[in-house]
Amino acid sequence: MGSVAHSVAELDASVVKITRSTNLRPVPAPGSPEELSHSHCTDHMVTARWTVANGWETPEVKPFENLSIPPTASCLHYATECFEGMKVYRGYDGKLRLFRPDCNGERLLMSAQRTALPSFRYEELKVLIAKLMQIDGPRWLPKDQPGRFLYLRPTLIGSGPHLGVQTPKEALLFIIAVPWPDPSKLKKPEEGVKPGLKLLASAPDSIRAWPGGFGYAKLGANYGPSLVAHGKAQAIGFDQILWLFGQDRQVTEAGASNFFIVWENKETGKLELVTAPLENQLILAGVTRRSVLHLARSELSKPVGSLAPVEVVERSFTISEVEQAWKEGRIIEAFVCGTAFFVTPIKLIRNGDVDMDMLEAGAARAGYAAQIKAWLEAIMYGTDGKENHEWSYIIEGESEK
Amino acid sequence: MGSVAHSVAELDASVVKITRSTNLRPVPAPGSPEELSHSHCTDHMVTARWTVANGWETPEVKPFENLSIPPTASCLHYATECFEGMKVYRGYDGKLRLFRPDCNGERLLMSAQRTALPSFRYEELKVLIAKLMQIDGPRWLPKDQPGRFLYLRPTLIGSGPHLGVQTPKEALLFIIAVPWPDPSKLKKPEEGVKPGLKLLASAPDSIRAWPGGFGYAKLGANYGPSLVAHGKAQAIGFDQILWLFGQDRQVTEAGASNFFIVWENKETGKLELVTAPLENQLILAGVTRRSVLHLARSELSKPVGSLAPVEVVERSFTISEVEQAWKEGRIIEAFVCGTAFFVTPIKLIRNGDVDMDMLEAGAARAGYAAQIKAWLEAIMYGTDGKENHEWSYIIEGESEK
Numbered sequence: 001m002g003s004v005a006h007s008v009a010e011l012d013a014s015v016v017k018i019t020r021s022t023n024l025r026p027v028p029a030p031g032s033p034e035e036l037s038h039s040h041c042t043d044h045m046v047t048a049r050w051t052v053a054n055g056w057e058t059p060e061v062k063p064f065e066n067l068s069i070p071p072t073a074s075c076l077h078y079a080t081e082c083f084e085g086m087k088v089y090r091g092y093d094g095k096l097r098l099f100r101p102d103c104n105g106e107r108l109l110m111s112a113q114r115t116a117l118p119s120f121r122y123e124e125l126k127v128l129i130a131k132l133m134q135i136d137g138p139r140w141l142p143k144d145q146p147g148r149f150l151y152l153r154p155t156l157i158g159s160g161p162h163l164g165v166q167t168p169k170e171a172l173l174f175i176i177a178v179p180w181p182d183p184s185k186l187k188k189p190e191e192g193v194k195p196g197l198k199l200l201a202s203a204p205d206s207i208r209a210w211p212g213g214f215g216y217a218k219l220g221a222n223y224g225p226s227l228v229a230h231g232k233a234q235a236i237g238f239d240q241i242l243w244l245f246g247q248d249r250q251v252t253e254a255g256a257s258n259f260f261i262v263w264e265n266k267e268t269g270k271l272e273l274v275t276a277p278l279e280n281q282l283i284l285a286g287v288t289r290r291s292v293l294h295l296a297r298s299e300l301s302k303p304v305g306s307l308a309p310v311e312v313v314e315r316s317f318t319i320s321e322v323e324q325a326w327k328e329g330r331i332i333e334a335f336v337c338g339t340a341f342f343v344t345p346i347k348l349i350r351n352g353d354v355d356m357d358m359l360e361a362g363a364a365r366a367g368y369a370a371q372i373k374a375w376l377e378a379i380m381y382g383t384d385g386k387e388n389h390e391w392s393y394i395i396e397g398e399s400e401k
Numbered sequence: 402m403g404s405v406a407h408s409v410a411e412l413d414a415s416v417v418k419i420t421r422s423t424n425l426r427p428v429p430a431p432g433s434p435e436e437l438s439h440s441h442c443t444d445h446m447v448t449a450r451w452t453v454a455n456g457w458e459t460p461e462v463k464p465f466e467n468l469s470i471p472p473t474a475s476c477l478h479y480a481t482e483c484f485e486g487m488k489v490y491r492g493y494d495g496k497l498r499l500f501r502p503d504c505n506g507e508r509l510l511m512s513a514q515r516t517a518l519p520s521f522r523y524e525e526l527k528v529l530i531a532k533l534m535q536i537d538g539p540r541w542l543p544k545d546q547p548g549r550f551l552y553l554r555p556t557l558i559g560s561g562p563h564l565g566v567q568t569p570k571e572a573l574l575f576i577i578a579v580p581w582p583d584p585s586k587l588k589k590p591e592e593g594v595k596p597g598l599k600l601l602a603s604a605p606d607s608i609r610a611w612p613g614g615f616g617y618a619k620l621g622a623n624y625g626p627s628l629v630a631h632g633k634a635q636a637i638g639f640d641q642i643l644w645l646f647g648q649d650r651q652v653t654e655a656g657a658s659n660f661f662i663v664w665e666n667k668e669t670g671k672l673e674l675v676t677a678p679l680e681n682q683l684i685l686a687g688v689t690r691r692s693v694l695h696l697a698r699s700e701l702s703k704p705v706g707s708l709a710p711v712e713v714v715e716r717s718f719t720i721s722e723v724e725q726a727w728k729e730g731r732i733i734e735a736f737v738c739g740t741a742f743f744v745t746p747i748k749l750i751r752n753g754d755v756d757m758d759m760l761e762a763g764a765a766r767a768g769y770a771a772q773i774k775a776w777l778e779a780i781m782y783g784t785d786g787k788e789n790h791e792w793s794y795i796i797e798g799e800s801e802k
Binding site: 210 | 438439440442446465467468469470471472473475476477478479480481482484514515516517552554556558559561562563564565566567568569575577579605606607608611612613614615618620621622623624625626628629631632656657741
């Protein structure tokens with residue numbers, strides 16, 4: 001009598017089924033048009049199917065191929081989709097590393113829950129990636145080419161054929177690996193042109209996210225609607241939109257990256273590293289952001305080389321504050337961070353008819369972005385005594401084939 | 402010597418390529434589990450591919466099949482997707498009709514532009530649908546079964562394989578037709594249970610759309626993030642969320658439908674048909690909404706049968722105003738409208754701990770929803786002298802096969 005609890009299967013990377021490709025794809029040369037297209041994946045991919053009735057099916061590593069998707073699928077109509085951006089790094093000790101992969105796993109789970117996609121054991125994500133890279137690592141990130149990386153894209157989509165507006169009853173987790181141009185090696189700055197991004201502050205009638213919305217989750221729904229503004233900015237020579245929010249024009253994030261500024265506090269005269277807070281759920285809780293904040297708090301509270309100490313401040317701040325600091329020559333530097341852009345300095349911010357040079361005033365005291373980047377790179381590539389850092393997940397057992 | 406302007410091809414339904422299925426699918430019986438699944442499409446579908454380099458390729462009507470989509474496709478990661486909901490009706494004169502299809506075409510174009518998808522000649526949409534229904538109409542909406550309809554889903558997705566966050570360089574327009582349960586015939590109300598929807602007002606920390614966002618466009622991005630709230634509402638017996646916005650809790654729309662209320666104005670004692678305005682871009686500009694407003698303005702400014710005249714009011718109004726009117730017994734009726742739900746009365750609205758019965762007070766003076774619905778049905782199915790209404794697009798040339 002009474003119903004028997006029906007337990008559905010958990011996502012389990014340990015039982016992964018592996019099918020090797022017999023038709024290997026050409027590996028694009030660094031900087032080649034194929035690599036620049038961001039569309040050329042490695043030989044294999046991970047897939048794992050979920051149904052509401054039975055939970056997670058056996059995950060697979062299998063030859064890369066197009067997905068067969070019903071025209072009625074939820075992901076094509078209702079944006080039931082979320083993803084992560086990660087990288088796998090070929091270390092200078094020859095090892096493959098992921099950087100804080102459980103942070104990505106946890107965030108993918110949070111994003112999934114925000115758009116009614118299934119739950120999963122997030123620690124399995126890194127193991128699935130390891131299974132993929134054990135096979136594709138040797139060929140796509142050769143051991144004798146340390147310092148290279150692949151971009152990883154774990155994605156979860158509503159894949160069932162039910163067209164009604166409802167919680168997805170089927171889903172597909174897939175993970176692909178893509179050769180990605182190295183932004184730091186990509187643009188050879190022309191003679192006399194300073195490196196760095198140009199940001200265009202968003203117009204008051206164009207808002208990326210809102211309290212009670214979903215700007216904090218890595219949902220497809222945050223990206224598509226931002227592409228028009230992004231495209232217009234690119235057409236007039238800018239790299240990213242600096243998204244402002246609210247009557248007071250708070251600075252939130254830059255394109256798909258988190259935004260940081262180092263300035264001199266007017267009252268105290270001390271240096272601050274400032275970034276938008278997470279509490280109001282407007283910005284993405286970046287893994288790089290979190291790591292930058294951690295390193296700045298632990299390492300930059302005292303002088304490092306020529307760098308003066310900075311206080312780390314997570315708070316709402318406005319573009320007027322930035323403008324005021326710029327007018328008063330108090331800006332040391334500004335940068336964005338994220339997986340795709342890593343840590344990249346900003347050279348210009350345009351807000352309305354005001355162009356703010358971010359490099360001029362602070363040049364003599366700048367270098368925080370470069371220092372943090374160097375610390376992170378040591379962890380990612382296992383150098384400078386950071387071979388076994390707690391943020392690293394080392395992928396063992398690469399295939400010999 | 403200067404570049405030659407490169408003209409890309411327009412979407413052109415007149416050159417459609419037709420490939421007939423040789424393996425016809427079973428037609429689900431009305432009310433069958435197959436029909437209730439909203440996943441069983443007709444024998445054919447329309448597809449048209451677009452590339453930034455060449456524009457629109459030749460559209461096709463071809464056997465229904467899964468789409469082959471690169472795992473890197475923009476639509477799976479960045480929600481570059483928009484759609485329309487339409488119906489094709491089998492009239493009592495044996496003819497197939499679309500209802501104001503250019504309104505849908507125009508809105509699909511607007512939605513496409515909001516999410517960086519390509520432009521197209523929107524008048525072609527109805528012609529592509531006609532090509533599809535010329536083939537699938539006779540079998541899926543038999544001429545001897547007037548009063549039936551199929552749900553149509555034109556969809557536009559970013560389909561190219563470029564994983565970078567950028568304006569899509571390839572897109573796919575597809576149109577599918579799906580047998581759909583008739584909501585008015587679906588639920589046989591139990592003895593003593595009044596018909597009508599139950600709406601749950603959204604919580605203050607859950608926002609569907611915001612000024613400067615994209616709530617007015619029919620983007621996938623408006624749906625996925627709303628499914629969690631929708632699922633929770635359904636789990637406790639409600640049909641839809643009534644989405645409120647702002648500090649003052651403005652009533653915007655209900656689920657994926659527009660919301661209307663008929664109440665007595667406290668000052669004038671006159672009846673008003675009230676719905677949220679389009680100006681602040683929070684709600685979808687429904688084709689049914691527009692038609693309801695038109696009919697109410699043109700036909701209901703004078704008495705109709707037992708119905709007193711109503712004044713049509715498009716303005717922001719709050720849930721407190723609804724609550725006040727309900728307490729004072731001034732509510733005549735409330736209803737939602739949209740393609741999927743057509744015109745459906747509301748029986749209950751819950752806001753926090755207040756349950757408002759929408760049927761009680763006004764029962765003797767109600768009937769506006771039913772009257773408007775009857776007028777619309779006459780146009781959709783070609784009855785009551787509405788065989789050639791200006792809102793109808795009649796599909797000629799159905800296949801004899």
